Amino acid sequence: MDYLLAEEGKSDLGALLKSRSLYAFDFDGTLAKIVRDHQAARLARPIRFWLEKLANRAPTAIISGRSVEDLRSRVGTAVPHLIGNHGSEGPHTRREDMQQVRETSSGWLQLVNERFQDELTRSGVVIENKSYSLSFHYRTADQRDEARALISRIVAELSPPPRIVLGKSVVNVMPPTASHKGTALLEYMRRLDCSTALYVGDDETDEDVFALRDARILTVRIGKKKGSSARYFLKRQAEIAEALRLLVEVGDQSIHTWSGCHEQGVPLPAQHPNE
Numbered sequence: 001m002d003y004l005l006a007e008e009g010k011s012d013l014g015a016l017l018k019s020r021s022l023y024a025f026d027f028d029g030t031l032a033k034i035v036r037d038h039q040a041a042r043l044a045r046p047i048r049f050w051l052e053k054l055a056n057r058a059p060t061a062i063i064s065g066r067s068v069e070d071l072r073s074r075v076g077t078a079v080p081h082l083i084g085n086h087g088s089e090g091p092h093t094r095r096e097d098m099q100q101v102r103e104t105s106s107g108w109l110q111l112v113n114e115r116f117q118d119e120l121t122r123s124g125v126v127i128e129n130k131s132y133s134l135s136f137h138y139r140t141a142d143q144r145d146e147a148r149a150l151i152s153r154i155v156a157e158l159s160p161p162p163r164i165v166l167g168k169s170v171v172n173v174m175p176p177t178a179s180h181k182g183t184a185l186l187e188y189m190r191r192l193d194c195s196t197a198l199y200v201g202d203d204e205t206d207e208d209v210f211a212l213r214d215a216r217i218l219t220v221r222i223g224k225k226k227g228s229s230a231r232y233f234l235k236r237q238a239e240i241a242e243a244l245r246l247l248v249e250v251g252d253q254s255i256h257t258w259s260g261c262h263e264q265g266v267p268l269p270a271q272h273p274n275e
């Protein structure tokens with residue numbers, strides 16, 4: 001992994017500007033600082049400022065573990081393409097597939113509520129129902145080892161067995177048929193007619209994109225980490241503002257940069273907020 005804001009990284013960022021690229025980002029820990037209260041996460045002012053400018057110039061997307069509705073409440077209209085539930089929620093997924101994923105997730109939630117509610121409450125684990133997946137948050141649990149053991153015990157009971165993605169103080173469980181961040185990014189590149197992409201993330205779920213090892217995708221991890229498949233890293237989350245600023249300013253210096261970026265490729269159907 002190399003530092004993105006050194007010479008080679010900057011030059012690779014600049015190369016993206018020469019083709020029609022999709023600029024895609026994870027939300028928590030990438031565009032927004034990780035905060036103790038999951039509900040308090042928001043975009044810092046400089047990040048919103050540069051993100052909005054970039055989104056006005058080129059196809060821009062957020063691919064997050066949060067639901068689309070939750071993302072929209074935090075991002076508003078700053079970014080046009082919001083993809084939720086680790087890549088499985090958005091207009092790119094088929095209605096029937098989403099329905100099936102939703103039914104699996106709600107079946108799991110029912111089992112968890114019936115059998116484990118008291119234990120979860122006692123251990124301080126908060127379960128988040130994201131309609132298409134469930135997340136067990138243990139950031140505020142006093143006994144983190146016990147909380148993790150309880151979550152493992154619960155996850156082992158779920159049927160069909162979920163795809164498990166560990167995050168920062170969170171265990172995400174997704175129906176096995178749900179699409180992930182990697183498949184979502186590729187699908188959006190196709191739909192938006194982009195030949196290259198940038199993807200920035202900070203967590204295990206983002207490895208689904210990094211591990212594609214697709215030469216068209218410039219991958220960046222927030223925080224250097226051994227074993228990550230990302231090509232580049234940023235030292236800390238706040239540096240995303242600098243990367244966004246560079247893209248916008250370097251892009252604006254050449255009149256050729258954003259050509260062809262304003263039309264949004266193959267039109268996407270309207271998002272269905274109630275699905």
Ligand SMILES: [Mg+2]
Binds near residue numbers: 030
């Ligand atoms: Mg994240």
